[in-house]
Amino acid sequence: MCGQMKTLLDRLNPLYSTDYSFRDIYMIATAAENDESAFEKAYNGLQGWVDCFEKASLKGMVGGGGIDAANTAADHVDAMKKAYELGKKL
Template identity: 45%
Template sequence: MAKKVLILSSSLRPDSNSEQLAREAGRGALEAGNDVEVLSLAGRDIRYCEGCMACHRLLYCPIQDDATDLIKKVQEADAVVFASPIYYYDICGQLKTFLDRTNPLYGQPYRFRDIYLITVSADDAPDTAKRAVSTLDGWIRCFDKAHHAGGFNAGGMSEANAVGNHPKWLQKAYELGKSI
């Protein structure tokens, strides 16, 4: 049965390494017969959560910006793949800001079950993305039907648009998408 798959790239750099890997995961998920949407946070107005908690009373965030539509897409997806560059051994600020803005989903019905994380880093040590995974796992813990279904860190990418020189990471992203 086909799944509704949402892939969110969080790098603000056009055609970034993480965005290219997100698109490749999308290609694999599409070839596996899923309904796939690949979106980028770049160029979107996503403001910080103000911690007002009005979203729990209203069932939506009162901040009117581009996060509103993206939150709905996350809520309606069966599987969500987040792609992020590693900044200081964690997910990038844009992704963390967006995850904070999904607070209206807490306690509400949602479809997503499988959550994936693709990260890209200059450092290629095996534990480079450990904090990034931990950050995402903290978000996942707030949704008891969801689980961290997989992902990887594409290490050794110190240059912009270097992923084309690393076909193993493109293949790994494709295979991840194909497995959804």
């Protein structure tokens, strides 16, 4: 899990004791590695956080592997299509 994601989850923890309104959680991630296992720890970390919020659930995840430089995600058509399809479900 990257530092930015960890910081986000840590900053959202105070919502646990509130009447939070978020329900559906989605994750879009990129990695230089092309293997699906590159996303497992980030996904599991997010799932662990979501499990703490009774009314929320992790609805979908898109992983774009092989994205190893800035501004190259658009070159990965399969990942972009998956992200687009996931977005249509929102």
